[in-house]
Amino acid sequence: MYYGAIEAGGTKFVCAVSRGGAGIEARTSIPTTTPEETLKHVFAFFDSYTLTSMGIGSFGPIDVNTDSDTYGSITSTPKPGWGFFDFLGEIKDRYNVPTAWTTDVNASAYGEFRAGEAEKSGSCVYLTVGTGIGGGAVVDGKVLEGFGHPEMGHILVRRHPDDKYEGNCPYHADCLEGMAAGPAIEKRHGQTGDRLAADEKVWEIEAYYLAQALVQYTLILRPEVFILGGGVMKQTQLFPLIRQEYKRLLNSYVDTPDPETMITAPALGDDAAVTGCLLLAAEAKA
Amino acid sequence: MYYGAIEAGGTKFVCAVSRGGAGIEARTSIPTTTPEETLKHVFAFFDSYTLTSMGIGSFGPIDVNTDSDTYGSITSTPKPGWGFFDFLGEIKDRYNVPTAWTTDVNASAYGEFRAGEAEKSGSCVYLTVGTGIGGGAVVDGKVLEGFGHPEMGHILVRRHPDDKYEGNCPYHADCLEGMAAGPAIEKRHGQTGDRLAADEKVWEIEAYYLAQALVQYTLILRPEVFILGGGVMKQTQLFPLIRQEYKRLLNSYVDTPDPETMITAPALGDDAAVTGCLLLAAEAKA
Ligand SMILES: Nc1ncnc2c1ncn2[C@@H]1O[C@H](COP(=O)(O)OP(=O)(O)O)[C@@H](O)[C@H]1O
Numbered sequence: 323m324y325y326g327a328i329e330a331g332g333t334k335f336v337c338a339v340s341r342g343g344a345g346i347e348a349r350t351s352i353p354t355t356t357p358e359e360t361l362k363h364v365f366a367f368f369d370s371y372t373l374t375s376m377g378i379g380s381f382g383p384i385d386v387n388t389d390s391d392t393y394g395s396i397t398s399t400p401k402p403g404w405g406f407f408d409f410l411g412e413i414k415d416r417y418n419v420p421t422a423w424t425t426d427v428n429a430s431a432y433g434e435f436r437a438g439e440a441e442k443s444g445s446c447v448y449l450t451v452g453t454g455i456g457g458g459a460v461v462d463g464k465v466l467e468g469f470g471h472p473e474m475g476h477i478l479v480r481r482h483p484d485d486k487y488e489g490n491c492p493y494h495a496d497c498l499e500g501m502a503a504g505p506a507i508e509k510r511h512g513q514t515g516d517r518l519a520a521d522e523k524v525w526e527i528e529a530y531y532l533a534q535a536l537v538q539y540t541l542i543l544r545p546e547v548f549i550l551g552g553g554v555m556k557q558t559q560l561f562p563l564i565r566q567e568y569k570r571l572l573n574s575y576v577d578t579p580d581p582e583t584m585i586t587a588p589a590l591g592d593d594a595a596v597t598g599c600l601l602l603a604a605e606a607k608a
Numbered sequence: 609m610y611y612g613a614i615e616a617g618g619t620k621f622v623c624a625v626s627r628g629g630a631g632i633e634a635r636t637s638i639p640t641t642t643p644e645e646t647l648k649h650v651f652a653f654f655d656s657y658t659l660t661s662m663g664i665g666s667f668g669p670i671d672v673n674t675d676s677d678t679y680g681s682i683t684s685t686p687k688p689g690w691g692f693f694d695f696l697g698e699i700k701d702r703y704n705v706p707t708a709w710t711t712d713v714n715a716s717a718y719g720e721f722r723a724g725e726a727e728k729s730g731s732c733v734y735l736t737v738g739t740g741i742g743g744g745a746v747v748d749g750k751v752l753e754g755f756g757h758p759e760m761g762h763i764l765v766r767r768h769p770d771d772k773y774e775g776n777c778p779y780h781a782d783c784l785e786g787m788a789a790g791p792a793i794e795k796r797h798g799q800t801g802d803r804l805a806a807d808e809k810v811w812e813i814e815a816y817y818l819a820q821a822l823v824q825y826t827l828i829l830r831p832e833v834f835i836l837g838g839g840v841m842k843q844t845q846l847f848p849l850i851r852q853e854y855k856r857l858l859n860s861y862v863d864t865p866d867p868e869t870m871i872t873a874p875a876l877g878d879d880a881a882v883t884g885c886l887l888l889a890a891e892a893k894a
């Protein structure tokens with residue numbers, strides 16, 4: 323009997339199985355094309371295992387509101403074919419096992435909480451800084467959801483005094499994602515982040531926005547650990563800059579764990595989400 | 609057998625008892641002076657009841673971290689005599705009953721969640737806008753705490769384009785509290801809020817800051833209800849202004865309940881915190 327996990331990303335799906343715990347016993351990676359095509363490969367992988375339950379961490383926005391008619395669907399995504407696709411329904415129809423259903427970043431937060439950087443802590447926030455910015459959290463042992471799932475990447479930020487870039491979020495222009503995700507770096511500076519590695523000012527501005535976000539999350543959630551992943555965080559020089567700016571902005575107003583260890587890269591690397599999905603599967607009841 | 613409740617405010621303590629539920633059967637109000645003097649009256653009130661358990665919602669900052677040496681204390685308050693006062697310890701020594709210990713605003717959030725505006729909802733945020741700004745929240749049926757309690761009143765805000773006031777938070781200058789609490793209104797406009805009731809621009813600026821805060825809380829927590837209390841919210845013309853600005857800033861990016869009913873005054877009025885304390889007492893285990 324196996325637990326199944328699906329990390330459903332906009333670029334690729336990662337499917338995995340385990341007989342318990344966080345260890346991945348088999349996995350496959352599938353490019354995200356149409357729902358039909360993608361699920362055909364997902365089913366091919368899982369059909370050869372007897373499943374106990376499934377955990378799914380999906381790109382969003384998704385409907386996590388159990389009272390809603392579209393619970394279990396991906397909602398208003400611009401991705402062709404996936405808008406209001408009943409993802410969870412398809413999985414339940416095929417396997418008829420208990421499932422856990424949350425965002426990819428909540429799954430990552432849960433993976434790091436149970437088996438990674440936050441393993442010894444009571445709470446954490448996981449932030450991915452890539453093509454977009456998305457955040458998940460674990461509070462009181464559970465992934466954080468309310469009327470819907472968090473959209474922490476779209477919080478409002480104060481503009482860096484030297485930053486003239488107008489922002490590229492179609493909803494909010496200069497929200498966090500609009501100012502600090504990979505495409506914003508590229509548009510502001512005319513090159514992708516990996517080619518700007520040596521330009522100090524780029525990372526000072528980036529750290530300013532990300533530190534602001536961590537300050538807001540701290541004052542609202544008081545998490546014990548911040549795990550920062552995604553393509554942009556491959557610029558590891560960001561970590562000390564973010565920690566320094568975080569301390570400056572918070573100005574010792576509240577106690578936090580030491581920012582040197584509190585603000586960190588994922589211990590599970592790219593396996594955070596799929597590990598979280600396996601662990602959520604193991605707890606799935608319906 | 610009675611549940612006991614203490615709403616410990618910086619100006620006054622309200623003590624109450626109930627034999628169950630949210631109904632207050634007896635209460636007393638005590639001015640906050642020294643800890644010794646204040647507790648003498650608190651004890652005089654409760655000594656005449658046989659208590660099952662106690663719920664305390666205190667002004668802060670307080671230590672809510674059960675792993676900490678100073679758990680149960682009020683911490684770095686400037687209030688004479690109360691700094692690092694072991695409040696919970698004194699109560700436990702006297703009554704030796706299970707206790708619940710949280711902030712006054714978390715207690716208010718819990719009261720409204722169980723018996724007020726959020727009674728039919730799964731989550732809420734309670735914000736008081738008075739001498740300071742403080743926020744509490746209920747997530748997944750529990751008051752929200754992490755490494756410490758939230759300090760939602762100190763989140764960073766974007767300055768209103770017409771606002772030149774520098775802000776008066778000693779830690780962050782122009783954070784939410786520094787720009788929008790009662791004393792900030794008074795300093796910016798030269799008069800207390802109650803005397804500025806007819807000045808439209810005052811409330812437009814105030815609503816701009818409070819709506820920003822609700823947007824940030826929404827994107828991070830996705831609460832179903834926002835309950836706004838405190839002296840400044842007696843200016844009820846603020847409610848429609850906040851709702852309008854909230855909708856403008858969020859720009860339909862995430863679904864929320866209808867802001868007309870979602871953003872509201874406390875149903876329990878000034879009894880929100882003490883009611884929350886009674887309900888927390890009923891669940892206290894240790
Ligand atoms: N080494 C790097 N340094 C800076 N930016 C990078 C780096 N690698 C990827 N990025 C940026 O991160 C974004 C892609 O993020 P990634 O997390 O890899 O994928 P996605 O968010 O689409 O899942 C792109 O905008 C890219 O320019």
Ligand SMILES: Nc1ncnc2c1ncn2[C@@H]1O[C@H](COP(=O)(O)OP(=O)(O)O)[C@@H](O)[C@H]1O
Nearest residue numbers: 738739740790791800801802838839840842843
């Ligand atoms: N009717 C009112 N209109 C506007 N502001 C008010 C009103 N009543 C009180 N305030 C302001 O609210 C603050 C006091 O807040 P309150 O919630 O009553 O007490 P506290 O926060 O100290 O517990 C003061 O700054 C006062 O100027």
Ligand SMILES: [Zn+2]
Nearest residue numbers: 476491494497
């Ligand atoms: Zn945005």
Ligand SMILES: [Zn+2]
Nearest residue numbers: 762777780783
């Ligand atoms: Zn402040």
